[in-house]
Amino acid sequence: MSTNGVSQALKPQFGLVNHEGRYLTAETFGFKVNALAPSMKKKQIWTLEQDDEDGQTVFLRSHLGRYLEADKDGKVKCEAETPNDDCRFLLAAQPDGRWALQSEPHQRYFGGSADHLTCFAQSFGEAELWAVHLSLHPQANLLSVSRKRYAHLAVPEDEITVDTNIPWGVDSLITLVYQEGKYSLKTCDNRFLNNDGKLVRVAGPGTDYTLEIRSGKLTFKDYEEKYLSPMGPTGTLRSGRCTKPGKDELFDLEESHPQVVFQGSNNRFVSIRQGVSISANQDDETDMETFQMEIDKETKKCMFRTSGGTYWTLVSQGGIESTATEITENTLFDIKWLGRRVALKASNGKYVCTKKNGQLAAVSSIQGDDEQFVMKLINRPILILRGESGFVCHHKSSNTLDVNRSVYDIFTLLFNDGAYQIKGNSEKFWYISSDLVCTDGDTAEDFFFEFLEHGRVGIKGNNGKYLRADKGGTLKGDADRVDTFSLWEY
Structure with a gap:
């Protein structure tokens, strides 16, 4: 069972963009490199590693785990499984943010265009400068x-x-x-x-x-x-x-995990303000009513961390307390997505309900009104989404959305009784029309977020279908199966 900490440092992975706006690409076939790609996808992502003994020397590792190398004749490839002398580069950051990469053993600079990349220039000019574009979620x-x-x-x-x-x-x-x-x-x-x-x-x-x-x-x-x-x-x-x-x-x-507040069937906020017991007994939202939702990578179950660093945990007689300091089976909960409401199933197989005194207890075998909660995401008032092939961004010449872009648009997320409404920079809303997700709505339309795995969210439209990226990279709202989007991971 994996254990997720408060947060995890993100490795600085990035794309390198040449003077023609093309990304350095590590091809799977033949371990060749080129600068042909107009956008950043998996093949265009690189990781910077630094020499432990010599902090000035860097290595560039591709998505295949192979290292960029340049020989004495300036020929470049990305084949080495472990760094050798030809993989050693010196990095010179320029005032405009671009990098010049110089082969340490051969003192030549790496650059070029298209599929004509070499490391043979004695000095660097425009063709040898690379812009750095982080690939992690921003x-x-x-x-x-x-x-x-x-x-x-x-x-x-x-x-x-x-x-x-x-x-x-x-x-x-x-x-x-x-x-x-x-x-x-x-x-x-x-x-x-x-x-x-x-x-x-x-x-x-x-x-x-x-x-x-x-x-x-x-x-x-x-x-x-x-x-x-x-x-x-x-x-x-x-x-x-x-x-x-x-x-x-x-x-x-x-990592910025989702942080949420819950309202029980009594319309009061779930809180730890009264002590270790978890109860729906507050009328306002503070840190005491805010819980960090951490999703276990292996089981896909959720843990709820308090602002004091402890976790919700199942105790005797189905009680729920905030006393756990380590991840165990009793700190894991299944979330059942019920449209505008959610239900939580504890490790004893029972659903968590709101008792008459407001206390939460996992004692129910059914999902009735007392077993349903409103869950509100509070730490994404502005929203950036990334699909498998790139970020979600307005299409240049229509009212639709692309899901394969290197750049991203920032959207406003509005909460509406267990659902969310999404608004763009033009103050227009997302809506679904003929299975397409459109962005020029005058009235808001509800979407439903389902946090199904670590770092990713599924989004369901008002039509009961999930959003997905089609083969052309357009965002559609016609999927019967969930297609998740990155909310905070790569």
């Missing part, structure tokens, strides 16, 4: 390596501070916005972080950062070549004076 929690604290929107101070021990609630969601090789940091209320620490509605030069990867950690460099770091007692996030990053400028991106 919504995550941001952890300061030095402070070991998480970034979150501090509403009273109107800034991002790095001073919380756990990433809890909607304020801890950070969205990375990628555009033309640079990244911006967006808060949950759709504002951008300026390099002076202020939050602004409109992106500009001060909100654009160059992403650098150092020893598997991320740094964010502004247009003045200064680095973001937490400053002062509360860790206000802004650019400091450093032009060379140290530990204070290093960050990890970590």
